[in-house]
Amino acid sequence: MTHPYDLIIIGAGNLGLWTAYHLAKNNFGRIAVLERNWAGSGTTTRSAGIVRQQGGSTTAIKLGQWSRESYVRIGDELGLDSGFNETGYFVLAETPDEEIAFKELVRLRRACGLENEWLDAKEGAHRFPALNWEMFRGATYTATDGFVNPAIIARNITYAVTRSPHVSLVEQCAVTHIVPTANGFRVHTTRGVYESERVVNAGGARGSNAIGAMLGMDVPVSAARHTIVTFPTTGHSVTGKFPMCFMLARGMYWRPEEQGILLGFSNPNEAIDTSERYQLDFDRAYLDEMRPIFEKVFPTLRGQHISRGWSASIDFTPDHLPIIDEPQRGVYVLAAGGHGMMWGPALGMKMAELVQHGEVSDLPQDEIVLSRFSNAPRVHDAIALPFPTTSA
């Protein structure tokens, strides 16, 4: 027996679920979201949840702004906490070159309608004295940046989707192969066969590539190790408002976490991880290497023991920008380029637009189409973690 749908979305992570949500709201038709584990179990709930509107390209900035709005709105819509915490965010410049580049980005962000300012180190020290500003030239700052609690986000968007009579979320349903038919696609899964004219590949770090291969196309989404640790307290030096901070060149950031602090980092010497696992070996060696640096920058962390820590697969594309495209008739590709928490709701909104109206408005096409990877990249997201330089 086959199950007929108007659209099949493969992957119930932040991206697939927000796509289903927007389409259901627009009364698109019958949608199946097929998930091999359970909603949110991939990269989504392993993330730090940073929502940064201070992007490094037009696409990054707009997606950040739209997503922040969506997170807040859906909380109101459901009558539940949105999971969004507005803290403000310092993106710290260590070198004169970074200072020049960051000031340029302030202009771009303002042109996109985002409140963003350059602060010199003196002003930074005035606003957040707990940080060792002697190490920095200054920072860009947006007061409305913040972070989401990934578990709350997964709950909210899953709940919103399952409330819709138009969406079937099918968990423990792994897509194994896809066969083109005269009218669309027959999607074979561990829970039967699903049919539809259209299929969205929202498989994330561990699925996009393999699902692309099932459809005979190359989807350059790779996975690398990314590590998070939390510390139980904020120490004595943090009083009052605790903003998030990002040391771009070092690939390290921190934010408040319950009563303490969450620190995330990418090891720039990391290679692409082909293990297919989400849970990866904890990067203890790099944590130890970074400890003298983060203790110097943020002295409140000095000597603090870790309360939790994990290393997991983060997705990335060669230019760290997303893919929102229909490269073949009826085949849609949606990928976050490693920013699926700060961009997820907006990526879902834009994918819904593409499915319903055949085009994506208000974003530069050459920053989102799959075919851009066949040419020399025109642009990349300048504010991204250091990743392996090659891709799948």
Ligand SMILES: Cc1cc2nc3c(=O)[nH]c(=O)nc-3n(C[C@H](O)[C@H](O)[C@H](O)COP(=O)(O)OP(=O)(O)OC[C@H]3O[C@@H](n4cnc5c(N)ncnc54)[C@H](O)[C@@H]3O)c2cc1C
């Ligand atoms: C440690 C860490 C910290 C991060 N911090 C941040 C952050 O602060 N801010 C930010 O913006 N981003 C962050 N990210 C990245 C962010 O989490 C991802 O970009 C985002 O979760 C991607 O969402 P997704 O829906 O594309 O992928 P996923 O959440 O991985 O969802 C894809 C789903 O597809 C399913 N799937 C795959 N293949 C199949 C198949 N064949 N059949 C059925 N189902 C399938 C998977 O099981 C999975 O549930 C972080 C990532 C990590 C690892």
